[in-house]
Amino acid sequence: MKKLIAAAAAVLAAASAADAASLKIGVLPAADAVVLYAAAGEGLFRSQGLDVEIVPFKSALEIGAAMRAGRLDGHFGDLMNVFTQNERGVPQSVVLTTTHTSPEQRAFALVVSPKASEKIKSLADLKGTETAMSSATIIDYLLGRMKTEEKLPDAALRDLEVKQIPIRLQMLQSGKAATAMLPEPLVSVVEMKGGRVIWDDRGLNEALAVVALKKEHLAPETVQGFRKAVAEAARLIETEPDRFRAVMVEKRLLPAPVAAGYRMVRFSMFGTADGLPPLPTREDVRRVGEWMKTKGMISAVPAYESVVAP
Numbered sequence: 001m002k003k004l005i006a007a008a009a010a011v012l013a014a015a016s017a018a019d020a021a022s023l024k025i026g027v028l029p030a031a032d033a034v035v036l037y038a039a040a041g042e043g044l045f046r047s048q049g050l051d052v053e054i055v056p057f058k059s060a061l062e063i064g065a066a067m068r069a070g071r072l073d074g075h076f077g078d079l080m081n082v083f084t085q086n087e088r089g090v091p092q093s094v095v096l097t098t099t100h101t102s103p104e105q106r107a108f109a110l111v112v113s114p115k116a117s118e119k120i121k122s123l124a125d126l127k128g129t130e131t132a133m134s135s136a137t138i139i140d141y142l143l144g145r146m147k148t149e150e151k152l153p154d155a156a157l158r159d160l161e162v163k164q165i166p167i168r169l170q171m172l173q174s175g176k177a178a179t180a181m182l183p184e185p186l187v188s189v190v191e192m193k194g195g196r197v198i199w200d201d202r203g204l205n206e207a208l209a210v211v212a213l214k215k216e217h218l219a220p221e222t223v224q225g226f227r228k229a230v231a232e233a234a235r236l237i238e239t240e241p242d243r244f245r246a247v248m249v250e251k252r253l254l255p256a257p258v259a260a261g262y263r264m265v266r267f268s269m270f271g272t273a274d275g276l277p278p279l280p281t282r283e284d285v286r287r288v289g290e291w292m293k294t295k296g297m298i299s300a301v302p303a304y305e306s307v308v309a310p
Contacts, residue, residue: 021222022051025211026063026075029056029165031184031265032098032107032209033076034248039233041247048225056251058164060137067092067214074213078138079280079288080297082212082307087298091215093309095223096230099209100277104269106200107208108142109187114194115175123198126156132168132177133159136297138208139181144291145206146181146199183209185254185262192258207280213309223309231274234267280308 027033036054039045045052055072057063060081066072067081067090075081076098085092099107110131112120120129133139147154160177162168169186171177173193182190191197201208211230213223237244241264248254254262268275282304289301 021049021217021225022053023073023213023217023222023226024053024055024071026055026057026066026072026077028060028063028076028183029058029186029253030076030099030209031248031253032267034244034251034253034265035098035230035233035237035267036076036211037247037251037253038237038244039229042233042236044229044232045226048229050222050225050229052226052229058166059134061134061163073217074211076209076211078141078209079207079284079307080137080141080292082210083289083292083298083302084136085212086302086307091306092212093215093218093307094210094212094280095218095309096211096227097207097209097277097279098211098230098267099207100270101201101204101206101208102269103202105263105266106184106187106197106202108138108181108183109197109200110143110146110179110181111172111187111190112179112196112198113172113175113177114190116178117194117196120178120198121196123150123152123156125198126152126179128155128158129178130160131157132162132171132180134163134165134168135159135161136292136295140295141288141291142201142208143181145201145204149203150199184265185248185258188262189255189258192261207278207284210280212307218309227274227276231276234275237264238266238268 027036040052040054060077063075063077064081067085168180172180245259245264249256249259270277272278285304292298
């Protein structure tokens with residue numbers, strides 16, 4: 001009888017796996033990407049009828065190429081990549097936000113190399129200083145927002161194009177770049193090794209990191225299931241931060257030597273019904289779209305409904 005029950009369970013499990021919607025999601029080495037790894041590793045996507053594979057990348061440029069090549073069904077990234085992909089014939093929409101700016105935790109910051117931290121102590125010390133960055137990404141956008149908010153002249157920083165995030169980090173730590181705009185947890189990594197944070201995003205009001213799915217995967221049951229799985233993963237991470245700090249180390253989101261001192265990323269400080277950060281607003285779409293249009297990245301600001309799923 002036990003063998004019969006076990007066999008029946010195996011058949012049901014196999015049938016469930018066959019019925020699950022299969023999605024490959026590209027991610028970058030940022031702190032909040034842990035919520036996707038957790039949703040996959042804890043079987044939360046599977047419980048919502050989704051078979052999700054998390055595929056790591058080193059740059060937004062590589063993710064964009066993979067999306068256009070049909071190797072991904074969705075990605076973790078920023079609004080810039082979503083808008084660009086839509087204009088280049090890969091229609092997709094944001095289904096959730098993983099990072100929204102908050103006074104309670106920083107997500108991105110301008111960090112000074114440990115080798116330059118005694119010379120550069122504030123934004124006022126930037127005078128044509130080289131900064132490792134990635135153009136046409138959230139990094140580029142935030143450098144612009146920082147200059148506007150702090151009334152910095154464009155000449156305060158000289159852009160040094162470094163697409164891959166790990167290389168950007170390495171150049172900053174070695175002193176080959178004096179400053180860099182980086183995401184957490186890399187900001188904390190550099191700070192723990194003697195670097196200096198001279199600006200961060202806590203004073204802004206922006207949806208910074210999002211997950212978007214291609215148009216063919218935007219059925220309501222898929223979007224709702226995906227959001228539910230990630231929301232549950234976010235709750236688990238906040239309940240058991242130490243366990244998921246270890247996941248960050250395992251997935252190379254956080255170096256082991258600094259893991260113990262890292263303040264774990266949080267998601268639930270916004271008062272939303274499901275505990276996830278709020279979706280991008282119409283104002284977010286307009287502001288980012290206008291910036292991209294000015295830069296020549298897109299020809300027109302997209303309609304809100306075309307880039308954010310209901």
